[in-house]
Every structure is written in structure tokens, then in C-alpha cells.
Amino acid sequence: MVAVPFTLPSPTSRAARLLVTLVTWLALALLALGGLLAASDLGSFDSNTTLSDHTTAQLAAERVLPHLKDAEAGQRHYLLTGDTSYLKPYEAARRQFDQDFANLRAAPSPSPSRIAQIARIRRLADARLSELTRTIELYQSGERDGARQLELANRAKRTMDTIGAEVADLQADLRNQFVQAHGSIHSAYTLGEAILLVALAAASFAATVWAKRRIQRDIDAKLYRLERFTQAFGQTQGTLRSLDGRIVFWGIGAERLYGYSEKEALGKNALDLLQTRGPVSLEEINAILVRDGEWQGELTRRHKDGREIHIISKWSLNRGEAGEPEVAIEVSSDITSIKLAERELHQTNALLRAILETAPGLIYAKDLQGRIMLANVSTLDLIGRPWSEVEGRTDLEFLDNKAQAQLVMANDRRIMDQAKTEEFEEIISHEGRHPRVWSSTKAPLRDADGKVIGLVGVSVEITERKRIEDRLQLMVNELNHRVKNTLATVQAIASQTLRGGDPIVRQTLERRLMALAAAHDVLTRENWEGADIDDVVTGALAPFGDGGDYRFTVSGPSLRLLPRAALALAMGLHELTTNALKYGALSTLAGQVAINWQVVEGAKPLLRLTWTESGGPPVMAPSKRGFGVRLIERSLAQDLGGKASVIFDQPAGIVGTIEAPLADVVVSAEVTPLLQVGAR
The missing domain is CATH 1.20.120.1730 (Four Helix Bundle (Hemerythrin (Met), subunit A))
Incomplete structure (x- = not known):
């Protein structure tokens, strides 16, 4: 007081x-x-x-x-x-x-x-x-x-x-x-x-x-x-007023709080000047002052500039020598920022509650012991119990399958111990029902000091998606099997058809079919989502490796090609290799081939692959372009959305160049030319 x-x-x-x-x-x-x-x-x-x-x-x-x-x-x-x-x-x-x-x-x-x-x-x-x-x-x-x-x-x-x-x-x-x-x-x-x-x-x-x-x-x-006392009191956010509300003292602190000068405030009614609103009327406050000698409560007032101010005010009654009430002493503290923070917190809590009540997925929080601290309606529906029976309990206490519960808690424990966010799949089964698959994202929950005090998680059911994915995978596997069988059948038919014909033609056709099958195998292993360029090159060169891998030098950044680009590149490399065996560097024991690819930076980055022969016989440009060259310069360029060329006027061997927009041949733009494949 x-x-x-x-x-x-x-x-x-x-x-x-x-x-x-x-x-x-x-x-x-x-x-x-x-x-x-x-x-x-x-x-x-x-x-x-x-x-x-x-x-x-x-x-x-x-x-x-x-x-x-x-x-x-x-x-x-x-x-x-x-x-x-x-x-x-x-x-x-x-x-x-x-x-x-x-x-x-x-x-x-x-x-x-x-x-x-x-x-x-x-x-x-x-x-x-x-x-x-x-x-x-x-x-x-x-x-x-x-x-x-x-x-x-x-x-x-x-x-x-x-x-x-x-x-x-x-x-x-x-x-x-x-x-x-x-x-x-x-x-x-x-x-x-x-x-x-x-x-x-x-x-x-x-x-x-x-x-x-x-x-x-x-x-x-x-x-x-x-x-x-007046000097000291004037520095505070205090005022003196008569019991009828008239201001008799107005210090610097009050001027800073409300914006009115001493001249503007003295003699005025405080309730009218500041547009005071409170839990009770001035008459009731005065009655409490006379009875108890003091009153305290929250008031809302209006600053001179029009903005609303929230204060907590403490009033004390000063009496004369005969005990008669003389003046009310008011000391106030500005709590506007606190009230605004409380309002924002209330709005945030209301928004959080709305999210928890309407979100279709599971939202939950657990402490370091794995006990539930927060769960939305969807989580309670999955558990099949009200909040009063879930709060403070672990997964072992309400999940039917204890092995699954222990696995869930082990995942939670790992995330809290490692203090990092993870995304993975979890399976939850209930007695008499089919297992349900959930895609869970869990992150460590930290206090104000950054210390891990639990975890927060969001789980979305993907049971139906997994069923569809499994069915699609089964269909892809069946399709791959049938495509391989078809290629084998085509190869057998070609071999039988050309048995009495030119053996070179038969061998060329078989090798082309084998190159196509090898590229198909690479894509099959990757579920036709793409293939590493290193695997595509290796697969294309594999049939010609009898002379030793030392004859090929391969280098370039790690890139993941789209399925269409992988097939086109595999066929192009097969044709270049076949030509090198017949007429180029690979037709001699000392000949070698260098294969290099790189990303050319620019407004539209390009993938550039070069085939360079050395150590072979002098090469003369043919008077007529064969099937393999036409395949490279036309079909391959068209499939890649770029351009391709084969140069024959080099004395040591041909030089082939393939260029295509990076975005059209690579799975995603996240791949950058950092890692280099070692020479082989």
C-alpha cells in the first residue's frame, strides 16, 4: 500500500x-x-x-x-x-x-x-x-x-x-x-x-x-x-486525486504513461480525461477505499493519442488529523504489453486447438519417458479411449500389439537421444483388424534453453497408398518379366531367321538387342524411376570388355538419368563401341576410348558427353552414313531433346559428342557435378 x-x-x-x-x-x-x-x-x-x-x-x-x-x-x-x-x-x-x-x-x-x-x-x-x-x-x-x-x-x-x-x-x-x-x-x-x-x-x-x-x-x-516526496512520487506513474475524481497532482511518470501534460490534467476528472473503464464504478471504489483504506485492480484507459492502455492500479486513501478522507493516492503499472501477449497466446492456443480437433492425421507429443502429453481427436479415435485414460500413459499401456508398441517407443527413444527429425513408416495393429500403415514424422521437443524434453509427432495413414504401391510394383515386376521374355524371344527369332544369312549382320543385330536388354535391366533394378549414368555406361560397355577394362577411360559427375534418356544413351554408346571395334581404336591392341560427361553451366545447364578414340588406325569420313551413325545423330538427339554428332576426320579416331538440356535428361535438378567416377 x-x-x-x-x-x-x-x-x-x-x-x-x-x-x-x-x-x-x-x-x-x-x-x-x-x-x-x-x-x-x-x-x-x-x-x-x-x-x-x-x-x-x-x-x-x-x-x-x-x-x-x-x-x-x-x-x-x-x-x-x-x-x-x-x-x-x-x-x-x-x-x-x-x-x-x-x-x-x-x-x-x-x-x-x-x-x-x-x-x-x-x-x-x-x-x-x-x-x-x-x-x-x-x-x-x-x-x-x-x-x-x-x-x-x-x-x-x-x-x-x-x-x-x-x-x-x-x-x-x-x-x-x-x-x-x-x-x-x-x-x-x-x-x-x-x-x-x-x-x-x-x-x-x-x-x-x-x-x-x-x-x-x-x-x-x-x-x-x-x-x-513529491519529486520522487512524480517520477512514478502515480497521481493524487480527490474522492470526487478531480486530479490534484500529476507527475512526470503519469505524463509519460498517458501523454497529458500537468497543465492539461490538473483539476480534471480522471475518469473523464482518461476514459477509465474498470470492473466496478468510482462510487464502489471510493466505498472500498473508505472502508479498507486501499483498492487494487485492472483498469483500461485511453492515451492522449487514442490508443488503449491496460494498467494495474493500486489506490490508497490518505486521511487528515481527524480521520476524515482527504486524498486518494494512485500508483499504476502499464501492463498493455502483457495483456497483448496474453491475447496473442489465447489466439494461438485457440488456433492450435482448432488444428488438433480438425487435422485428419495423428498429432501427439510425448515426454522423455514416452508418456502422452498431447493428443488430438484422431489419435484418441485410433487408441479408442478418452483423453482421461490416455494422458500420462505410454504406448505399451494402450496398444494391443506389444511388439509394435515397443518398436514405436524405440523409434521415439532414438529421436530424443539423437535430437534430430526423422520420417519413417510405422505399423499399428488392433485386435480383429487389419494392420494400418502410418507415415510418421517425429522431431525432438525442446524447452526454452534448447534442452530436449520429449518429442512431437505427426502421423498420416498410408495403408491404402501402400496397398496400391504394392499392386503397382507387382504389375511392374510382371511387365519387366514379360519385356525380358519378349526381348529374348525377339533375339531367338532373329538368330533363327538369320542363321543361313550373313553372320556379321546376325551378330550385329544380336548385340543391339543385348544392349537394349542391358539398359532395360538397369532400369528394372531401379523400378523404372531412373538409372545412374555410371551404371548405364558400364552396362553398354560390358559386352566389349574382353580386351580388358584398361581400354576404356570413364569419368564424369554422378547423375541420375530419366528412363527414356538411359535407354537412348545405352543404344548410342553401343553403336559407337561397335563402330570402334570394326573400324576405330578398338580394332587394334593399342587403341583406347575415353568417355567423359560433364554439366555445362549457363542459363539452361547442359549435359555434354564426349567419346574420344586414340591409338587406332587413321579414320576417313565414309561416303555414306551407316545405321549406327544415323541412330546417334537423329534418333538419339531426338530422344534426348538435344543434338549429337560423330566426327570422322581425326587421324587417331572418331570423336562423338552428345548434348542435351540437363532438366530433360536428369531425374532432378538437385544433382550437381561433385563426385567423379574413377577411371576404368
């Missing part, structure tokens, strides 16, 4: 009342003494009257400065708090001045210099009171900064110092006249009476001065503490 660390002195404080009582009784005692002395000697009546006038004038001179200081104190407290009750000392001082100066002018035997001195004191006092009045008027009109600047000016101190000096001179003059008057009537009194009179007057004067100074020190100390 925030509370003001002191109680401001009230104009009707106990010390002030004691002072008035003390002065009153001393004055009465002095008058009583004067009466006794007058009664003891009726002949000295006029002298006693003169003495009384002197005493009254001295007391009036003594009260001028205290009354001014009372007016200053009331004005300062009003400027700090806005409480109009502190204007009472100020108003009382203005009323008392007329009586004080009338008593000063009534002093016996006034000299012209004394009359002029009293007039000067009156003008200075009126000037100081006018300054106080001006600051109060500025404050009440909303010019609080102007009131403070006027009050902080040195004119006030100089005026008070001048008044103090003039009053001191006046008191000295009055004391001298009093001594002279006392000497002239000395015969009217006994020595004891004179001593008693002087002692009473001195005691009265000392008591008055002591009480006034003590009260002034107390006021100054409390005023200093109030100013320090």
Missing part, C-alpha cells in the same frame, strides 16, 4: 492552538498585573494606560512576521496539494494585518519617523501578500508552472528580509520608549513590582518566540519532506 510518509500541518493544528492559548493567557496575566498595579495606586492610572499601549504595540510588531510566514506556509501547501483548507492561514493573516497595524499606530508618543516606518512595513507586507495572491490566482487558473516560477523568484526572500529588518528597528524603538516611560513612572511602583513586570514581559516574549520558531521549524521540515 502506497501512503504519504507524513501528515501535513493543518491550520487548526494542536501546536497552533497551544500557542494562541499561551499568548492569550500571558496577555491576560500582563493585563491583570497592570490592573493590580493600577488598583494599588489610583494616581498612576494614566501611566498604566501608557504602559498597556506600549505592550500592545510591542505584541503587534512581534506578530507581523509570524502572520506573514503563516500566510506563506498556507500558500505553499495549497500549491503542493491543491487542498483549499490550507488557504485559511493565508486568509486569517490578511484579516489580522489591519488590527496589528492599528495597534502599532496607537502606540503612545508616535514620532514622524516611527509613523513612516510603520507605513513602510505595511507597504512591504501588502506587496508580499499581493505576490502570494498572484501565485494562488495563477494556480487556480491552471498556470501551475507560472505560479512555481513566481514563487521561486528571490523577490519573496528579499521582501521578507527587509520586513524583518524594519520590524526589528521598530521593536527597538518601542522598547526604548517603553524604558523611558517606565522610568517616568518608576515612583508609582515598587522595585519588586517593576522586576516582576519585566520578568513577565520577558517570559511572554520568550515563550512566544520559542513557540513560533518551533512551529516554523516543524512546518519547514515537513514542507521539505513533502517536496522530496
Whole structure:
């Protein structure tokens, strides 16, 4: 609870009342003494009257400065708090001045210099009171900064110092006249009476001065503490207001929070200015304040720029000396960012809940022990149990097939231990039902520090897809088997048909069929999804490897060819090899063939394969292109979507070049020319 660390002195404080009582009784005692002395000697009546006038004038001179200081104190407290009750000392001082100066002018035997001195004191006092009045008027009109600047000016101190000096001179003059008057009537009194009179007057004067100074020190100390508190409190997001909602204090912290300056806020109703909305009305809050002394709750207010601000506010009630409610102290903290974060979290949770409730797949989370921490509706439907029977349990506790449950938990354990995401298939069986296949993607679940605390997974059923894939695979296998049988049948028919014909023609046809079958075998092993270029080249050269693999040098990056490109390339390499055996480098023992392929970078990357012969007999361009050359330059180029050429004017052997767009012959663009196939 925030509370003001002191109680401001009230104009009707106990010390002030004691002072008035003390002065009153001393004055009465002095008058009583004067009466006794007058009664003891009726002949000295006029002298006693003169003495009384002197005493009254001295007391009036003594009260001028205290009354001014009372007016200053009331004005300062009003400027700090806005409480109009502190204007009472100020108003009382203005009323008392007329009586004080009338008593000063009534002093016996006034000299012209004394009359002029009293007039000067009156003008200075009126000037100081006018300054106080001006600051109060500025404050009440909303010019609080102007009131403070006027009050902080040195004119006030100089005026008070001048008044103090003039009053001191006046008191000295009055004391001298009093001594002279006392000497002239000395015969009217006994020595004891004179001593008693002087002692009473001195005691009265000392008591008055002591009480006034003590009260002034107390006021100054409390005023200093109030100013320090105001400065510190002003830095917080706090305000002071009356119980009707009127703002009486507005610090820098409140200005930063709400955007309104002190001038714009003071005197305004806080609820109207800030468009305050809360759980209860202001009347209910005030009732709680009066009853309990404090209230705390969340409020929604409007910044000067129009945006909404959420605050948590704590109000404390400050009471006066008599226990009456005076001012409400409000300290607020901006929780707008917290409320926005809570709203976003609520929206995120709602979105997550919607996803969990509508997603067709299984969504779940498990802790390090494999216990279910989260499961969507589809997961609960698969398990066949409500959430209350699934939460905190492991797969072993609700899956019928324990072997499958242990395998699932082993997969989970591996993912959490290795802290990496994996995708794999899992099989879940229930008693009396066919096994169901799920494609699961599981990832480690981490806390804010990055430590693995479990896993989160998503599983999608692929049972039907697997059934279709298995059927397609069966059909592909059957088709491959029949294609191989067809090729074997074609080869047998060709062999039988050409048995009595030219053996070279028969051998050429058989080898072409064998090259086609070899390429087919490579694709069959890869389920016709593609084939590595290295495997295609190796398969095409295999029938001609009797002379040793040293005759072929093969190099190039690892690439995966589309089925159509693999078949076309295999047939082209077969024709080049056949030609090299008959007429080119492979027709001699020293001849060699270098086969190299590479990716040519550019706007559209190309696959370039070169066939270079060396060590063979000189090659002359034929007068007529044979079947093999036509197959390469026409059919192969067309199948690859590129171009192919065979050059015969090299002295050492022919050079064949095949180029095709990389995207048209390679399975995916993810393949880059990094790995090189070793020479063979």
C-alpha cells in the first residue's frame, strides 16, 4: 500500500492552538498585573494606560512576521496539494494585518519617523501578500508552472528580509520608549513590582518566540519532506486525486504513461480525461477505499493519442488529523504489453486447438519417458479411449500389439537421444483388424534453453497408398518379366531367321538387342524411376570388355538419368563401341576410348558427353552414313531433346559428342557435378 510518509500541518493544528492559548493567557496575566498595579495606586492610572499601549504595540510588531510566514506556509501547501483548507492561514493573516497595524499606530508618543516606518512595513507586507495572491490566482487558473516560477523568484526572500529588518528597528524603538516611560513612572511602583513586570514581559516574549520558531521549524521540515516526496512520487506513474475524481497532482511518470501534460490534467476528472473503464464504478471504489483504506485492480484507459492502455492500479486513501478522507493516492503499472501477449497466446492456443480437433492425421507429443502429453481427436479415435485414460500413459499401456508398441517407443527413444527429425513408416495393429500403415514424422521437443524434453509427432495413414504401391510394383515386376521374355524371344527369332544369312549382320543385330536388354535391366533394378549414368555406361560397355577394362577411360559427375534418356544413351554408346571395334581404336591392341560427361553451366545447364578414340588406325569420313551413325545423330538427339554428332576426320579416331538440356535428361535438378567416377 502506497501512503504519504507524513501528515501535513493543518491550520487548526494542536501546536497552533497551544500557542494562541499561551499568548492569550500571558496577555491576560500582563493585563491583570497592570490592573493590580493600577488598583494599588489610583494616581498612576494614566501611566498604566501608557504602559498597556506600549505592550500592545510591542505584541503587534512581534506578530507581523509570524502572520506573514503563516500566510506563506498556507500558500505553499495549497500549491503542493491543491487542498483549499490550507488557504485559511493565508486568509486569517490578511484579516489580522489591519488590527496589528492599528495597534502599532496607537502606540503612545508616535514620532514622524516611527509613523513612516510603520507605513513602510505595511507597504512591504501588502506587496508580499499581493505576490502570494498572484501565485494562488495563477494556480487556480491552471498556470501551475507560472505560479512555481513566481514563487521561486528571490523577490519573496528579499521582501521578507527587509520586513524583518524594519520590524526589528521598530521593536527597538518601542522598547526604548517603553524604558523611558517606565522610568517616568518608576515612583508609582515598587522595585519588586517593576522586576516582576519585566520578568513577565520577558517570559511572554520568550515563550512566544520559542513557540513560533518551533512551529516554523516543524512546518519547514515537513514542507521539505513533502517536496522530496513529491519529486520522487512524480517520477512514478502515480497521481493524487480527490474522492470526487478531480486530479490534484500529476507527475512526470503519469505524463509519460498517458501523454497529458500537468497543465492539461490538473483539476480534471480522471475518469473523464482518461476514459477509465474498470470492473466496478468510482462510487464502489471510493466505498472500498473508505472502508479498507486501499483498492487494487485492472483498469483500461485511453492515451492522449487514442490508443488503449491496460494498467494495474493500486489506490490508497490518505486521511487528515481527524480521520476524515482527504486524498486518494494512485500508483499504476502499464501492463498493455502483457495483456497483448496474453491475447496473442489465447489466439494461438485457440488456433492450435482448432488444428488438433480438425487435422485428419495423428498429432501427439510425448515426454522423455514416452508418456502422452498431447493428443488430438484422431489419435484418441485410433487408441479408442478418452483423453482421461490416455494422458500420462505410454504406448505399451494402450496398444494391443506389444511388439509394435515397443518398436514405436524405440523409434521415439532414438529421436530424443539423437535430437534430430526423422520420417519413417510405422505399423499399428488392433485386435480383429487389419494392420494400418502410418507415415510418421517425429522431431525432438525442446524447452526454452534448447534442452530436449520429449518429442512431437505427426502421423498420416498410408495403408491404402501402400496397398496400391504394392499392386503397382507387382504389375511392374510382371511387365519387366514379360519385356525380358519378349526381348529374348525377339533375339531367338532373329538368330533363327538369320542363321543361313550373313553372320556379321546376325551378330550385329544380336548385340543391339543385348544392349537394349542391358539398359532395360538397369532400369528394372531401379523400378523404372531412373538409372545412374555410371551404371548405364558400364552396362553398354560390358559386352566389349574382353580386351580388358584398361581400354576404356570413364569419368564424369554422378547423375541420375530419366528412363527414356538411359535407354537412348545405352543404344548410342553401343553403336559407337561397335563402330570402334570394326573400324576405330578398338580394332587394334593399342587403341583406347575415353568417355567423359560433364554439366555445362549457363542459363539452361547442359549435359555434354564426349567419346574420344586414340591409338587406332587413321579414320576417313565414309561416303555414306551407316545405321549406327544415323541412330546417334537423329534418333538419339531426338530422344534426348538435344543434338549429337560423330566426327570422322581425326587421324587417331572418331570423336562423338552428345548434348542435351540437363532438366530433360536428369531425374532432378538437385544433382550437381561433385563426385567423379574413377577411371576404368
